Amino acid sequence: xxxxxxxxxxxxxxxxxxxxxxxxxxxxxxxxxxxxxxxxxxxxxxxxxxxxxxxxxxxxxxxxxxxxxxxxxxxxxxxxxxxxxxxxxxxxxxxxxxxxxxxxxxxxxxxxxxxxxxxxxxxxxxxxxxxxxxxxxxxxxxxxxxxxxxxxxxxxxxxxxxxxxxxxxxxxxxxxxxxxxxxxxxxxxxxxxxxxxxxxxxxxxxxxxxxxxxxxxxxxxxxxxxxxxxxxxxxxxxxxxxxxxxxxxxxxxxx
Amino acid sequence: xxxxxxxxxxxxxxxxxxxxxxxxxxxxxxxxxxxxxxxxxxxxxxxxxxxxxxxxxxxxxxxxxxxxxxxxxxxxxxxxxxxxxxxxxxxxxxxxxxxxxxxxxxxxxxxxxxxxxxxxxxxxxxxxxxxxxxxxxxxxxxxxxxxxxxxxxxxxxxxxxxxxxxxxxxxxxxxxxxxxxxxxxxxxxxxxxxxxxxxxxxxxxxxxxxxxxxxxxxxxxxxxxxxxxxxxxxxxxxxxxxxxxxxxxxxxxxxxxxxxxxxxxxxxxxxxxxxxxxxxxxxxxxxxxxxxxxxxxxxxxxxxxxxxxxxxxxxxxxxxxxxx
Amino acid sequence: xxxxxxxxxxxxxxxxxxxxxxxxxxxxxxxxxxxxxxxxxxxxxxxxxxxxxxxxxxxxxxxxxxxxxxxxxxxxxxxxxxxxxxxxxxxxxxxxxxxxxxxxxxxxxxxxxxxxxxxxxxxxxxxxxxxxxxxxxxxxxxxxxxxxxxxxxxxxxxxxxxxxxxxxxxxxxxxxxxxxxxxxxxxxxxxxxxxxxxxxxxxxxxxxxxxxxxxxxxxxxxxxxxxxxxxxxxxxxxxxxxxxxxxxxxxxxxxxxxxxxxxxxxxxxxxxxxxxxxxxxxxxxxxxxxxxxxxxxxxxxxxxxxxxxxxxxxxxxxxxxxxxxxxxxxxxxxxxxxxxxxxxxxxxxxxxxxxxxxxxxxxxxxxxxxxxxxxxxxxxxxxxxxxxxxxxxxxxxxxxxxxxxx
Numbered sequence: 001x002x003x004x005x006x007x008x009x010x011x012x013x014x015x016x017x018x019x020x021x022x023x024x025x026x027x028x029x030x031x032x033x034x035x036x037x038x039x040x041x042x043x044x045x046x047x048x049x050x051x052x053x054x055x056x057x058x059x060x061x062x063x064x065x066x067x068x069x070x071x072x073x074x075x076x077x078x079x080x081x082x083x084x085x086x087x088x089x090x091x092x093x094x095x096x097x098x099x100x101x102x103x104x105x106x107x108x109x110x111x112x113x114x115x116x117x118x119x120x121x122x123x124x125x126x127x128x129x130x131x132x133x134x135x136x137x138x139x140x141x142x143x144x145x146x147x148x149x150x151x152x153x154x155x156x157x158x159x160x161x162x163x164x165x166x167x168x169x170x171x172x173x174x175x176x177x178x179x180x181x182x183x184x185x186x187x188x189x190x191x192x193x194x195x196x197x198x199x200x201x202x203x204x205x206x207x208x209x210x211x212x213x214x215x216x217x218x219x220x221x222x223x224x225x226x227x228x229x230x231x232x233x234x235x236x237x238x239x240x241x242x243x244x245x246x247x248x249x250x251x252x253x254x255x
Numbered sequence: 256x257x258x259x260x261x262x263x264x265x266x267x268x269x270x271x272x273x274x275x276x277x278x279x280x281x282x283x284x285x286x287x288x289x290x291x292x293x294x295x296x297x298x299x300x301x302x303x304x305x306x307x308x309x310x311x312x313x314x315x316x317x318x319x320x321x322x323x324x325x326x327x328x329x330x331x332x333x334x335x336x337x338x339x340x341x342x343x344x345x346x347x348x349x350x351x352x353x354x355x356x357x358x359x360x361x362x363x364x365x366x367x368x369x370x371x372x373x374x375x376x377x378x379x380x381x382x383x384x385x386x387x388x389x390x391x392x393x394x395x396x397x398x399x400x401x402x403x404x405x406x407x408x409x410x411x412x413x414x415x416x417x418x419x420x421x422x423x424x425x426x427x428x429x430x431x432x433x434x435x436x437x438x439x440x441x442x443x444x445x446x447x448x449x450x451x452x453x454x455x456x457x458x459x460x461x462x463x464x465x466x467x468x469x470x471x472x473x474x475x476x477x478x479x480x481x482x483x484x485x486x487x488x489x490x491x492x493x494x495x496x497x498x499x500x501x502x503x504x505x506x507x508x509x510x511x512x513x514x515x516x517x518x519x520x521x522x523x524x525x526x527x528x529x530x531x532x533x534x535x536x537x538x539x540x541x542x543x544x545x546x547x548x549x550x551x552x553x554x555x556x557x558x559x560x561x562x563x564x565x566x567x568x569x570x571x572x573x574x575x576x577x578x579x
Numbered sequence: 580x581x582x583x584x585x586x587x588x589x590x591x592x593x594x595x596x597x598x599x600x601x602x603x604x605x606x607x608x609x610x611x612x613x614x615x616x617x618x619x620x621x622x623x624x625x626x627x628x629x630x631x632x633x634x635x636x637x638x639x640x641x642x643x644x645x646x647x648x649x650x651x652x653x654x655x656x657x658x659x660x661x662x663x664x665x666x667x668x669x670x671x672x673x674x675x676x677x678x679x680x681x682x683x684x685x686x687x688x689x690x691x692x693x694x695x696x697x698x699x700x701x702x703x704x705x706x707x708x709x710x711x712x713x714x715x716x717x718x719x720x721x722x723x724x725x726x727x728x729x730x731x732x733x734x735x736x737x738x739x740x741x742x743x744x745x746x747x748x749x750x751x752x753x754x755x756x757x758x759x760x761x762x763x764x765x766x767x768x769x770x771x772x773x774x775x776x777x778x779x780x781x782x783x784x785x786x787x788x789x790x791x792x793x794x795x796x797x798x799x800x801x802x803x804x805x806x807x808x809x810x811x812x813x814x815x816x817x818x819x820x821x822x823x824x825x826x827x828x829x830x831x832x833x834x835x836x837x838x839x840x841x842x843x844x845x846x847x848x849x850x851x852x853x854x855x856x857x858x859x860x861x862x863x864x865x866x867x868x869x870x871x872x873x874x875x876x877x878x879x880x881x882x883x884x885x886x887x888x889x890x891x892x893x894x895x896x897x898x899x900x901x902x903x904x905x906x907x908x909x910x911x912x913x914x915x916x917x918x919x920x921x922x923x924x925x926x927x928x929x930x931x932x933x934x935x936x937x938x939x940x941x942x943x944x945x946x947x948x949x950x951x952x953x954x955x956x957x958x959x960x961x962x963x964x965x966x967x968x969x970x971x972x973x974x975x976x977x978x979x980x981x982x983x984x985x
Contacts, residue, residue: 013391014706015713026394030715034705077690100363120355123389125396127369127408131359140439141360142327144352156443161267161352162459166446167325172439178356181457187690188697191704191793215362217370217385217405221397225388231541231557241558242569245519245540246576248556252538253273253416254460254484254517255576466960496961502922509695509917527752528953531710 001055001150003046004112005079006103008129009033009066009090010121017224024219028091033066038118044182045148046116047078053150055113056080060106062099062208064090069194075201076193082201085208096124097215100132102208107137112174114155119143119178126216134176142171143178258291259343261315263334264298264306265353267325271305274349278409279309279419281376282347285400288378289344295425298322298333303427310421315428321435328440330357331364333432339365342404345383350408358406368401375413376400388412392537411516453487455504459516460486463506463533466493467522467543467562474499476566477521483573489513491529507532521562525550595646598685607677613670614638620664620674625905625928626657626920634664634674637682655682656693656919659928660788660911662874666902675788675875679911683790692790699915700791707780707801708746709915717744718776720755724762729773737810740772740844741836743802743825745818746781747914747949753956754949757972758817761841764977767855768848772815778805782821784828784871789912796832799824803834813837815844819871819948820910826876840872842947842973846881849888856980859891864976865941866894867932867955868904869948882947885973889980897935905931909950929958933965947973 011017011026012034018027046057058081059074061067067090071082085102088094107115115137117130134141146166147158150173159167160180171177234244249255260282265272275295282293292312297305299316300323306314315337321329334357338346342365348354350371362369370385374395377384383400388410400407455461462481468474474488481488488504495505506513508528518536522543523529530553533539541554542562551557558565602608614635621633631652632640640649649655664674672678686692692700702711721728729738742765747754765772783798806814814836816822825838845852864886872878879901887894899905906913908928913920921927933955936944944955952970959965971979 011390012705013393014711015715017390017393019394024396026390097362097369122391124371125387125389127359127362127371127406128355131356132363135360135363140328141356142440143356158446159352162272165267168443168446169326170441170443175439185694185697188687188692188700189690190688190791191797193688193793195793215366215368217368217398217401219396219398223395223397224393225395229552231539231551231554233551234556234558238560238564238568241542241560241565242572245556245558245569246572248538248540249484249517249573250417250576251412251415252516253277253411255573492957493961502918505918509921526957528957 001049001053001114002110002112003049003055003114003116004058004060004107004110005039005043005046005116006060006107006129006133007039007043007070008036008099008118008121009061009064009070010036010123013122019222019224024222026222031091033064033090035070036118036121038120038179040186041182042116042118042179043074043077043079044184044186045179047187048183049114049148049150050078058083058110058112060085060103062088062090062094062102068203071203072197072201073189073194075197076189077187082203084203084205086205088208088211093213094211095126095213095216096129096132097126098211098213100129100136101212103129103133104136105209106206107133114173115139115176116179117176119145119180125219128178130176130178137176139174139176140171141176141178142169144180145177146179146181147183148177257341257343258289259294260285260289260291261294261296261338261343261346262309262311263296263346263348263354263357264309265349265351266299266302266305269302269305271309272349272351273416274351274354274409274411276309276416276419277411277414278347278349279311280414281373281409282345283310283419284376285345285378285383288381288383291344294343296334296337298330303429306427307424308420309425310419311425313426313428315430317430317432319432319435324442325353326440326442327353327356327360328438329435331360332435332438334361335364336432337430338367342367344404345400346406348406348408350410354408358408362406367404367406369406369408370400371408373407373409376407386413391535455487455489455506456511456513458487458513460484461489461513461515461518462486463489463491463518463520463523464494465491465521465523468494469563471497471499473563473566476570480566480570480573483570483577486515486517491523491526520550520554521566523550524548525553595641595644598646599641602677602681605677607673608681610670610672611638611678614672615670617669619667619669623663623667625659625661625663626924629923630654630657634678637678649682650686650689653693654923655679655686656696656912656916657923658683658911659906659908659913661870661906663906666874680788680790683788684792687790693916693919695918696789696912696915699912700786700789700794703781703783703786703798704794707798708750709781709786710746710750712750714777717749717779718774720749720758721762721774724759724766726766728762730776731773731809732776732778734773738771738773739812740770741806741809741811741814742772742774743782743814743816743821744774744779745816745821745949748817749779751949751953753952757949757952757974760972760978761817761974764845764852764974764981767981768851773809773811775805780805782818782824784820784824785910785912785914787824787828788910789915795828799829799832799834803829803832806834806836813839816840817949819869819876820950823871823875840878840947842872842882842885843878845977846884849884852977853888855982856889856977857982858980860889860976860980861891862942863893863895863940864943864945865897865936865939866945867897867907867951868901869946869951870904870906870910872947873904874902882945882973885977886945889976892976895939895941897932897939899935907932907948907951907954909954914950927954927958929954930962933958933962933968936968937962937965941968943969943971943976945971945973945976
C-alpha cells in the first residue's frame with residue numbers, strides 16, 4: 001500500500017492575528033505556520049495503514065517557514081519519503097485550487113494507492129484541498145473519514161455526519177480520502193528522534209510548477225469580528241432567560 | 256446563462272439539515288440582486304415533499320433509488336450535468352460533510368469558482384458580495400462573488416434557519432437522470448452512534464454542569480435538556496468527583512478539551528483549569544448565580560438566574576421550538 | 580515449539596541488558612547495583628501502592644532480565660519525581676534521576692504516552708511553554724506594575740539580577756498574581772533586575788523528568804541563547820524546578836550561572852526587608868516544602884525565615900514537613916497528568932496536604948512553587964472543612980505585610 005499525504009501549513013491561532021496594512025491579508029511578521037491539525041491525523045492514519053499492510057508513506061509540502069520541521073518530524077514518525085515543492089510558500093498568495101494543482105502533478109508521478117489529506121483547514125476560502133485534488137487527478141473522493149479498511153482494491157471507510165451518525169462507504173482505489181480523525185491519536189515523537197532525522201533524512205526538493213490560483217475568490221477586505229470583553233447579561237426571570245437562550249440556539253440552527 | 260440561485264438540499268434520513276434553510280435565506284438575499292429566482296435542488300428517493308417548507312420559488316426534484324442515501328459520486332455526476340448544462344448565477348451548499356465535498360469536486364470539474372466558509376452574502380449596486388469566516392472565526396474576509404457563476408458553501412451564524420422557511424410549498428418539477436451505474440463509491444450502510452461512547456470532544460452541543468447542579472437528581476434534568484437539544488452532558492471536576500458522571504464527561508485541564516458550537520455552562524464558576532478545556536467553544540452561554548463568576552469573562556451570554564429554576568422551563572421551550 | 584518463547588526471552592533480556600548498561604554509563608546509575616531490595620523507596624512513594632513496578636520492583640525486574648515487563652504497563656507515569664525514594668534509600672541510590680527518569684525516557688521513545696502529557700510536550704516544543712500560551716504574551720502579567728518590570732531587550736543595559744519567571748508564574752492566573760507580588764517586593768528593595776519576557780522559554784526540568792531529555796536540551800539551548808545576549812550577575816527564579824534545572828542540570832550542557840530561588844534571595848536581604856514588613860498578619864501559617872527546593876536541594880530554612888519575619892504569623896508544621904514533605908502532585912510531568920492520575924488513583928496528593936494543613940488548624944497554607952497554588956486551592960474546594968483555608972505564595976504574604984509606599 002503506497003500512500004501519499006499532501007499537507008498544508010496554516011497560521012497558528014495561538015498568537016493574536018493581525019491584519020497587514022493593505023487590509024486584505026494577515027500580517028506575517030509574527031505569524032507562525034503550523035501543520036493543519038487534521039493533517040496530523042491524515043499522517044497518523046497513513047502510518048497506521050503502512051504498519052498493518054506494509055508499503056510506503058510519502059509526504060508532500062509546499063515550501064515556507066516551519067516546513068522542514070514538519071518534514072523531519074514526519075520522518076521520525078516513520079514516513080519514507082519527504083518531498084518539498086520549492087518556489088512557492090504558504091505565507092504567500094496560494095489558495096487551495098493552486099495547491100491542489102501543484103500536488104496533482106506530484107501525485108500523478110507517484111501513482112499511489114491512496115492519498116490521505118486532512119479534511120479541511122481553518123483558512124480554506126476556496127473549498128478544501130481534498131476534493132479539488134481528487135478531481136484534478138481523476139480519483140474518487142470521500143471526506144470526513146474516521147476509519148479506513150482496505151479490502152481487495154477498495155476501501156471501506158467510515159464517514160461522519162453531524163450528530164455522530166456514521167455512514168460506511170466502499171471506495172475504489174486509487175482514491176483521495178479526507179481524514180477527520182485517525183483510528184488512534186497522532187503519536188508523539190521524541191525530540192531526540194527528530195534531531196536524528198534532521199541529520200539522516202533527505203528532503204527531495206522539486207521545483208513547483210507555475211502558480212495558478214484560478215477558481216478561488218479575491219478578498220478585498222479582511223477584518224476581525226467585534227468581540228465583547230465580558231458576557232452580555234440576559235436579564236429577567238427564568239422564563240425570559242429561557243426564551244432568549246432558545247433564540248440564540250435558533251440563530252445557530254440548534255433549536 | 257440564468258440569474259437564478261440554486262440551493263442544493265442536504266438531507267439525512269428524511270430530515271432536511273438546518274444549513275439548507277440558512278442557504279435558502281442567503282439565496283433569497285442574492286436573488287434580490289440578480290432579479291432571478293431561487294431553486295431548491297433535491298436529490299432523493301420518495302422524498303418529493305422534503306423541500307416543502309423551503310422559501311424557494313421552485314424545487315427541482317431528481318428521484319432515483321440510488322439517491323435514497325447520500326453518495327458523493329452520484330451527486331457529482333447529476334449536479335455536473337444540471338449545473339454545467341445551464342449554469343445558474345450561484346449554487347449554494349452547506350459547508351458540511353455532504354456539501355463541502357460535492358462543491359469541491361464540482362468546482363474542479365466545471366472550472367467554476369468556489370467560495371467556502373461563507374457566513375453571509377449581500378447584493379447591492381449590481382454586485383454580489385460574500386463574507387466568509389476563517390481562522391476559527393477570528394477573521395472575516397469580504398469580496399465579490401466571482402463572475403459569471405460561482406459555487407458557495409455556507410456556514411451557520413449569518414442567518415436564522417427560519418429565514419429560509421416558506422409559507423407555501425414551492426412548485427416541484429421532477430427531472431429524470433440517466434441511470435446511475437455502480438461507480439467507484441458505494442454506500443454500504445449506517446452505524447448508529449452508541450450512547451455509551453459519546454465523545455464530548457466532537458459533540459457540537461454540550462450542556463455542561465458544575466457544582467451549582469447541587470445534587471445527583473438534578474443531573475437527570477441536564478441530561479433531558481441535552482437529549483432534547485441533540486447534544487450531550489459534560490461537567491466540571493466536582494461533579495465527576497462526586498461520581499455523578501463518568502470521567503469521560505469531564506471538561507478541563509484534567510479532562511477533555513472540547514470545542515462545540517454551543518457550550519451551555521450551568522452552575523460552573525469557570526476556574527482556569529476548567530476554562531482551559533472549553534475556551535475554544537464557538538458560543539458559550541453561562542448561567543451562574545454569582546455575578547462575579549469568572550465564567551462570565553469567557554461566555555458571550557450570561558444569566559444570573561438559578562439554574563434549577565431555569566432547567567425545566569428551558570427544556571419545555573427547546574421542546575416547543577423543535578416541535579414547531 | 581518451545582523455541583519461539585525462548586527466543587523472545589532472549590530478545591527481551593537483550594533489551595534489559597542494553598537498558599541496564601545505558602544506566603551504568605553514569606556514576607549515579609551504577610549505584611543501582613547497591614540496591615538492598617528493602618522496598619523503602621516503594622513504601623514512601625506516594626503512589627507506590629498503585630504502581631505495577633515501584634522502584635524496588637523495577638530494579639528486581641531488571642536483575643531478572645525482565646525489564647520489558649516494566650515497559651509494558653503505564654503505571655510508571657504515576658511517578659511525580661518527588662525525590663522521596665531517593666531521599667530514603669539506605670543505599671543512597673539516586674532513584675529519581677538515575678532510574679525513574681531514565682525509564683520514562685525509554686517509555687517516551689516508544690511514542691506511547693498519555694495524551695495530556697503529549698500535549699504539554701508538544702506545546703513546550705512549539706511555544707516554549709507547556710500551557711500552549713502565546714510566547715509574545717509571556718510578560719503580560721507585568722503590564723500594570725509600577726515601576727515597570729524591566730524587560731532586558733527593551734532596557735538595553737546590564738542588570739544585577741536576571742529574574743527567570745517561568746511558565747506557570749507567567750501564564751497561570753494564580754501564578755501571575757504571585758509574580759506581580761514578587762515584582763512589588765523586588766521594586767521595594769530597589770533590586771536592579773530584569774526579565775527576558777518573550778525571549779524566555781520553559782526551563783524544561785519537568786519535561787526532562789517526564790522523560791523528554793531532547794526537549795529539555797532544546798529548551799535549555801534556547802534559554803542559553805537568550806542569557807548570552809545580556810549582561811547580568813546572577814539568575815533569580817520563581818520556580819523551584821527552574822532553580823533545580825539551572826543549578827544542577829544546565830551546567831552539564833555548558834550553561835553555568837549563579838542561581839538563587841527567590842526565597843533564598845529574599846532571605847539574604849532580610850535585614851532590609853524585615854523593617855518594611857509592618858502590617859500584621861495574625862494567622863497560623865503552615866508551609867509546604869516544595870520537592871525541588873527541599874528534598875532535591877536542601878533548602879528548608881529560607882522560606883521559613885521569610886514567613887516568621889512577617890509580624891503576627893505563627894508558623895505551624897504539618898505532619899509531613901521538610902524532608903518528609905509530600906509532593907503536591909505536580910512534579911515530574913504531574914502537572915500534565917491529572918486526568919491519568921485521577922483514573923488510576925481517584926484521589927489527589929494535594930488533598931492530603933490540605934487535610935494536613937487543617938489538622939494543624941492553619942489559616943493559611945503558604946507555598947513557594949507556582950505549581951502548588953492552583954492545586955491546593957482546588958483541593959480546598961473538595962476537602963471537607965477546608966473552605967476557610969487560604970493558599971498564598973510567600974511573595975503575596977510579604978506584599979500584604981509591606982507598608983504602603985510614600
